[in-house]
Amino acid sequence: MKTDSIFYQLFQQFPGIFFELIGQPPSTGDAYEFKSVEVKQTAFRIDGVFLPAEDLPDQPIYFVEVQFQRDTRFYxxxxxxxxxxLSQYEQSNDWRGVVLFKTRSQDPGVKPQYRELLTSPRIRRIYLNELGEAAEQSLGVGVVKLIVETRKKAIDTARQLLNKAGQEIADATLRKQIIELIETIVLYKLPKMTRQELEAMFGFSELKQTRIYQEAVEEGEMKAKLESVPRLLAMGLTVEQVAHGLGLTEEQVRQAFSSEQTSD
Known part of the structure; x- marks a missing residue:
């Protein structure tokens, strides 16, 4: 999964985290929807825009860009x-721009043409590797910081965030979403991590709630079903009966039987 996709998922599920990043209460996110918008005449999309509710004309629109590569033409x-x-959508709302750089070195610097904008409160530039104390105090900001942690520190950081989530989030659904988001980030950073390593990191009770564990359980259940097919057929059951009893298709039953015969 690409980094920008992770940020899109993060801000779409938890808009309050974005507002924490820019020093506002997380509850501000309740009035916003994070989405991509199309500029029709030029046929391109702006991937990250926080749009306030239509009945909140005093709230600004936030244009958000995640930049993890140096680009001299970025601004x-x-x-x-x-x-x-802004020229195409004639909304009365004010606007702000927020750029999330992985490190300060990826910022191409203030260009003379945009000096007044870049040095004004209208534009906020955030360097994720410099979040420091804010990432330690806030669960949401800590999850963002995890994205840019080194692989060496990622596991310890993820474990700390999981503990924090367990202590601070009472709502089971919200806690599950945060755990799955942390899992997604860890798998993105450490794609070769095994299920056993994930279980050791997450703890069994937390891991049971995550997508990867549920998929592994389903995979294990399917394997057990397929392995039982030859024995059931040998007992005299028909393909149709086995398929109905195990919740499989008849084709899956035939393939399982054929694989067993081939291996013999």
Whole structure:
């Protein structure tokens, strides 16, 4: 999964985390929807925009860009897309721009053409590897920081975030969503991690709630069903009876039997 996809999932599920990043109460996110928007005449999409509810004209629109590669033309593109959107959608809301850089070295720096914008409160530049104390105090900001942690530190950081989630989030559904998001980030950073390693890191009770564990359980159940097919057929049951009893298709039953015969 690409980094920008993780951020899209993060801000879409937990918009309050974005507002924590820019120093506002997480509850501000309740009034916003994070989405991608199309600039029709030029046929391109702006991937990250926080749009306030229609009945909140005093709340600004936030244009959000995640930039993990150095691009000397980044600000030309960012401001170009922003002003094209503003010219096409005649909303009365004010606007703000927020750029999330992995490190300060990826920021191409203040360009003379955009100096007034970049040095004004209208634009916020955040360097994720410099979040520091904010990432330690806030679960949401800590999850964002996990995305840019080194692989060496990622496991310890993820474990700390899991403990924090267990202590701070009473709502079971919300806690499950946060755990799955942490799992997604860990798998993105450590794609070769085994299920046993994940279980050791997450703890069995937490791991049971996650997508990867549930998929593994389903995979194990399917394997057990398929392994039982030859024995049931040998007992005289028909393909149709076995399929109905195990919740399989008849084709799956035939394939399982054929594989057993081949291996013999």
């Amino acid at each position: 030309q593109r960012f401001f170009g897309e922003t002003f094209l959107y």
